[in-house]
Amino acid sequence: DIQMTQSPSSLSASVGDRVTITCRASQGITNSLAWYQQRPGKAPKLLLSAASRLESGVPSRFSGSGSGTDYTLTISSLQPEDFATYFCLQSYISPYTFGPGTKLEI
């Protein structure tokens, strides 16, 4: 099975900051990587798929990049509503696996 690691596990930042979250897969996943945002008590929200494809309605301050085993989510200028937990997901091969999450705090 593919293992996903995510760093950092938590992050404190301020409104307006630029932040980067990283996911690393235990083997190459050819861009089959998605990023989710989850707010407390809510279902996850898909932000990007295929490593860098922004979902409809997601603000352009979110971007994704990477290849092979290493992928990043960047938020260019944090807004108050961005403080949440972020997960990555590999869907290259079954069983799909999520990263452990990054909690982004004010």
Place this chain on the structure above:
Amino acid sequence: VQLVESGGGLVQPGRSLTLSCAGSGFTFHDYAMHWVRQAPGKGLEWVSGINWNGGNIGYADSVKGRFTISRDNARSSLYLQMNSLTAEDSALYYCAKDNEGRFLEWGGAMDVWGHGTTVTVS
């Protein structure tokens, strides 16, 4: 586009439970579907996925041999039969739609999620 899960509840260890998910607002048979769970205060765990016609199915190692995913396209419904439940299966179970289409092999993500149904094994 909407997914509504049902069937959760309190169940004793070793017993069985079946979850259901009703889809609406999209052409159900055009998409692979997934179950994802989240234990209280924990991260997300992909449980299972199924192709549009049931021809390809995948399971997490933690549930393989105990859980069975199925679908009824005529009813726009997804199911998860859960047997031999343990406390480690206690979680909020989400039904989710694949964003790429019919096949798990396309490596899609989950773009539409239900609100979840809670399973407590105790």
